[in-house]
Amino acid sequence: MSGCFRCNLTIPERQSHIAVKKGGKCARSDGSAEFIESNTRTTPGDMTERGCTYAGCRGVVGGPVKDVIQLTHGPVGCAFFSWGYRPHVADTDFHMKYTFISDMNETNIVFGGEKRLLQSIVEAAQEFPDAQGVFVYNTCSTALIGDDGRDVAKQAEALIGKPVVFFECEGFRGVSQSAGHHVGNETIFKHLVGSEEPVGDTSTAINIIGDYNIKNDLRTFEPLFEELGVRILTRFTGNVSVNDLKSMHRARLNVVHCQRSATYIAEMMHDKYGTPYIDVTLFGIQAMSAALRKVAAFFGLEAKAEEIIARELGRMQSQLDYYRHRLSGKRIFIYQGAPRAWHWIEMFRELGMETIAAATTFGHQDDYEKIFERIQEGGLVIDNPNVLELEEVLETYKPDLFVSGNKEKYVAYKLGVPFVNGHTYDTGPYAGFSGMLNFARDIDRALTSPVWKLLHTNARPVPEQLHALSDAT
Numbered sequence: 001m002s003g004c005f006r007c008n009l010t011i012p013e014r015q016s017h018i019a020v021k022k023g024g025k026c027a028r029s030d031g032s033a034e035f036i037e038s039n040t041r042t043t044p045g046d047m048t049e050r051g052c053t054y055a056g057c058r059g060v061v062g063g064p065v066k067d068v069i070q071l072t073h074g075p076v077g078c079a080f081f082s083w084g085y086r087p088h089v090a091d092t093d094f095h096m097k098y099t100f101i102s103d104m105n106e107t108n109i110v111f112g113g114e115k116r117l118l119q120s121i122v123e124a125a126q127e128f129p130d131a132q133g134v135f136v137y138n139t140c141s142t143a144l145i146g147d148d149g150r151d152v153a154k155q156a157e158a159l160i161g162k163p164v165v166f167f168e169c170e171g172f173r174g175v176s177q178s179a180g181h182h183v184g185n186e187t188i189f190k191h192l193v194g195s196e197e198p199v200g201d202t203s204t205a206i207n208i209i210g211d212y213n214i215k216n217d218l219r220t221f222e223p224l225f226e227e228l229g230v231r232i233l234t235r236f237t238g239n240v241s242v243n244d245l246k247s248m249h250r251a252r253l254n255v256v257h258c259q260r261s262a263t264y265i266a267e268m269m270h271d272k273y274g275t276p277y278i279d280v281t282l283f284g285i286q287a288m289s290a291a292l293r294k295v296a297a298f299f300g301l302e303a304k305a306e307e308i309i310a311r312e313l314g315r316m317q318s319q320l321d322y323y324r325h326r327l328s329g330k331r332i333f334i335y336q337g338a339p340r341a342w343h344w345i346e347m348f349r350e351l352g353m354e355t356i357a358a359a360t361t362f363g364h365q366d367d368y369e370k371i372f373e374r375i376q377e378g379g380l381v382i383d384n385p386n387v388l389e390l391e392e393v394l395e396t397y398k399p400d401l402f403v404s405g406n407k408e409k410y411v412a413y414k415l416g417v418p419f420v421n422g423h424t425y426d427t428g429p430y431a432g433f434s435g436m437l438n439f440a441r442d443i444d445r446a447l448t449s450p451v452w453k454l455l456h457t458n459a460r461p462v463p464e465q466l467h468a469l470s471d472a473t
């Protein structure tokens with residue numbers, strides 16, 4: 001594709017965010033020799049799908065912590081998607097069951113909301129005495145009126161005797177939710193990490209960094225690492241207690257899965273405690289095998305890793321062959337937050353499928369470099385697409401399958417394009433070896449569902465039927 005999408009004729013700024021892979025390289029649609037533009041402010045008037053900084057901090061990094069009161073300081077609208085949206089499950093459901101907000105109204109905005117915030121924290125802590133702390137997330141309006149949330153958090157901490165962590169993640173702080181991931185990492189590192197010592201032997205301890213346990217992804221690979229002979233000290237931040245975060249500095253190795261939202265904390269631990277880290281992908285067979293091998297090599301457990309990999313591959317081979325046979329040659333359009341777009345191009349390839357287009361909401365240059373390395377020649381790449389662009393790709397390129405998230409699901413359904421929810425998973429989990437089979441199963445189901453044959457059926461009663469109905473009444 002050259003030039004703009006049809007839908008973007010009035011937003012020519014979008015051209016620098018759209019490119020194809022040509023001669024193995026990025027060829028921007030505006031003809032410029034520069035790399036695709038990313039991680040910059042959205043053009044006013046362009047209906048981005050992005051979330052704000054608060055969304056990235058509350059929804060992705062802080063939200064999965066299972067035993068703290070998750071409190072938004074702001075008007076109720078900011079908290080609208082803070083409940084029931086991301087299935088970052090844990091072995092308790094407190095964080096999934098409740099969401100808290102200081103519920104700022106007009107009077108509070110005029111006269112200040114600090115007293116209201118303090119009262120909200122204390123009241124919530126009294127109502128839920130088992131909670132191990134409070135995470136408070138700032139929003140645009142409370143930042144603009146100058147509420148000193150940090151000071152309130154200190155006062156509240158003294159009153160309730162538990163950690164109260166204030167995240168300065170007001171929505172306008174960055175260009176997308178990606179800034180919120182950064183704030184979340186820095187705040188947790190500064191306020192919690194290193195404040196307690198772990199119990200037990202840490203000589204083989206690792207932290208899993210950047211897995212949020214969407215629909216139990218951790219369940220697919222944690223037992224394999226444990227079988228390898230390592231101890232998982234802390235998960236950042238899927239299925240984790242606030243107390244586990246305090247002692248994560250004693251791990252021997254950080255294993256970083258989401259390299260967009262969580263490398264920050266691995267780098268900070270490296271700088272302060274000298275903890276090395278490795279990048280891994282925990283989606284797909286080759287990648288999961290490589291992750292086990294990398295961790296094994298660090299601890300000298302290579303033989304055990306080979307034993308586990310051989311057993312797991314043996315177990316899944318016949319099912320994998322079955323799905324490969326059925327899915328081979330299918331063409332995919334993937335649109336995810338950022339790393340999953342490049343993680344999954346490889347996963348599709350392992351199933352014999354081709355990625356014809358890939359897009360991310362908040363990818364940075366390094367994400368796009370990995371996408372261009374992996375996508376096939378001629379593949380379309382879009383940064384921060386708007387919904388009209390997504391529709392145009394679906395209608396023009398006609399992929400067999402669209403893999404995206406909740407917001408895009410209904411666009412796909414209305415256009416009659418088979419869809420798999422790769423963001424919050426309608427089923428899952430999709431990580432690890434067993435997750436790969438779940439992924440293949442869900443793709444197969446989406447592609448072969450009989451519903452697509454009914455798409456052009458007129459479900460409205462014809463006039464004769466209406467007459468018959470009125471005669472009968």
Ligand code: SF4
Binds near residue numbers: 055077140172
């Ligand atoms: S952009 Fe600001 S007002 Fe909107 S949800 Fe985010 S924090 Fe709230």
